[in-house]
Amino acid sequence: MRLGVDVMGGDHAPDEILKGCVRALSALDPGDELVLIGDEASARDFMLEAGVRDDRLRFVHTTQSIEMAESPVEAVRTKTDSSIVRMARLGAYRHRQEPLACDAVLSAGNTGACVSAATLHMRRLPGVHRPGITVTIPTFNGPVVLCDAGANPEPRPAHLWQYGIMAEVVSRIVHGRQSPRVAVMNIGAEEAKGTDLIQGTAALIRATPGIRYVGYIEGRDLFEGVADVVVTDGLVGNTLLKMAEGLARSLISGISAEVLAADPDLMLRLEPIFREMFRKNDYHEHGGAPLLGVGGVCMIAHGSSNARSISAALREARAIVKAGINDALVARIAELTPQAPDEARRA
Incomplete structure (x- = not known):
């Protein structure tokens, strides 16, 4: 399983995010990979200084980041090479053929930007408003x-x-x-x-x-x-x-x-x-919370997340992928929508 992490998002990024990734490595399966999305040089330097040499680490370099105070929609529209936008693309089911496509992604950054980027690039699951x-x-x-x-x-x-x-x-x-x-x-x-x-x-x-x-x-x-x-x-x-x-x-x-x-x-x-x-x-x-309804597994962590939060959120992301939550959600909506009043179908 491949998990992507926005290392530039959060009040304590990138250090606490990267520390959380190091903690998570010990709990992941040998075949799992972590994709660190953000400033590649900073991420590599951190891992080098921490003495971490793990073949399961992958890096995706981005030149931009979205700050907490920025307008989510405008930032996602203009900062196409930001860590949040690249994360959303890598986590989208429809981009499964891309190099380093991820089974789940995680960010502790601007929540509105995460929602906007995920909705835009992952799109919505069938039947979801x-x-x-x-x-x-x-x-x-x-x-x-x-x-x-x-x-x-x-x-x-x-x-x-x-x-x-x-x-x-x-x-x-x-x-x-x-x-x-x-x-x-x-x-x-x-x-x-x-x-x-x-x-x-x-x-x-x-x-x-x-x-x-x-x-x-x-x-x-x-x-x-x-x-x-x-x-x-x-x-x-x-x-x-x-x-x-x-x-x-x-x-x-x-x-x-x-x-x-x-x-x-x-x-x-x-x-x-x-x-x-x-x-x-x-x-x-408890780490993070899933943004349900998008075409991919996207976890949103608390803005003040520390290393323990990030590690926990990655474990939760892995569990959600294995549980097949999105498939179950699509099936449940398809089951209940015909039985519901017409108003339930008006997005």
Whole structure:
């Protein structure tokens, strides 16, 4: 399997990205390859200084990079030799004949640019309206799969209907849920609440046989085991995800500090528990999230990703390829679309 990495994207690029690639090499199969996409001289120098000489490394030189603050669409249009654009081309199913074509690609760079480049060069899978970022949120009641987490901040009900299908497929295949419970994020559980977008989305999901719709879900119930799949727009989803990351980190750190101040001996006994709780809720541990709906496997990592994040994201990318998520997604959309209201077919 060949995995491509945008080494120029992210707050700590290229060093942390390259360190993550080095970590990943030890976990990959002997036949796997890593394609480092970006400034080739810098990447080669880093590997040389790190003492890494591995035949599984490949290099694709680019002369441009897209910064975090740049306009995504404009940057993708004008910077055709940027690491993000070249990454998207290498990861596209339709470019499988290109030298160093990749089975999956990864970037911690400008999320909007990643989405734009992937949509443009990978194109959309058959039947897909808009790609969505699907994230798995760990809870004490099991994993919750949320879509969208930032790809589409202004969707239509038909887009969100498909995001429910995307997240449902991940819940089934990755997490083993036989019949995932699907909920729509709202400001209340009452049927009359919510915007036209939310009401329209719920109506589509409710009217589609084969989807186990359980109603609306409020933010406070996300961690209570109410649903396995949560559907929301990219703005709310991204905000919710980052708030959850910060809250988990703050709570665990705060409780640890209080216990330490009250009873240092007790803290010594509880330290392994706190450490494991922190690990499970640390976004670096989960690496990246797949941009589902495009013709290729494209992983989007947190902008502040470190070496551990990148290594974890590459493992996840490999697992998604092996699981055949995209084939399952196309099949599920083809199965459910004829059963859904006409509105579900309006992109």
